[in-house]
Amino acid sequence: MALLPILVAPDPRLKTKAKPVEKVDAETAQLMEDMLETMYAAPGIGLAAPQVGVSKRVIVVDVAPEGEKNPLRMANPEVIWASDELREYEEGCLSLPEQYDAVTRPDRVKVRYIDHQNEIREIEADGLLATCIQHEIDHLDGKLFVDHLSSLKRNMVLRKLTKLKKSDPDLGQPKKVAAEV
Template identity: 65%
Template sequence: MALLTILTAPDPRLKKKSLPVAAVDDDVRQLMDDMLETMYAAPGIGLAAPQVGVLKRVIVLDIDREDTKTGPLFMANPEIVEASEEDATYEEGCLSLPEHYADVVRPAQVTVRYLDRDGQKQELACEGLLATCVQHEIDHLDGILFVDHISALKRNMILRKLLKTRKEKEREEAEGAPAATVKEPATAL
């Protein structure tokens, strides 16, 4: 397994639509394993392939690392086939928008259909944090970030801060100065 580089906004690759995988083969399983290791190291609870620069419809999730009954979820070609009319609001974060959070309203329950790590068709009813996380990661596959669900004013403030941080880091690296100390982030999707 290998740690992959997580892209941060406003990287244009995060806004591209991903292509379906033809089959869950060894290459896709390796991608899933590498993504899971990267997600855990970040730390996060969900990661989509576009976040590591791979435009494939693949996501990994683990909302409860302590619960060995459910364990991590590996999804290829996930699609929401049913969504509740009832909404839920969660404060979302994202590994591609580090240290930025906002309340996002999404359907409270969804049913997702996908191919699992073995290439078998699965359908899973999700609610609570799992429903939010599944929707957040599927959004990534369509080039949508959680900030696309909030007001333009808040979204632009977050994106400007991320761009400023990136430019400062690039300047410091160019000057040979050590990069600023980064505090450990809260768990993000």
């Protein structure tokens, strides 16, 4: 497994629509594992392949409580049903470090995807898991959580990140993590 560099907005690769995965082969399964390792090290609860510079419709999420792991590896995830009930969450993003704002999304979703063993699966998710999956699917469509905000707020965030990138050349680079015992 390997830690991957995370792209930081504004980066044009984050605004590109990712390509579907034909099947989850060994290479895609390895990408999923590398993305999980990168996400845990960041630390985060979700990561999409475009965030690590790979234009594939692949996401990983894990909203398990701290100290536990319950990762989901998804290729070609698609929301096939969404509730009318909405929920607002304070969202952040590994590609927009230290930036947070409230985003309203459907509270529950049903998602179809291909898992890491190339099996078609469906999952019903609610609350934080539903929000996280929708956030990561947005990345696959070239959309960031700030795209759900007013243009004024979005532009303020992107200007802050542009300044931050200029002042910190290591921003987005893999963090060194201590070896597990």
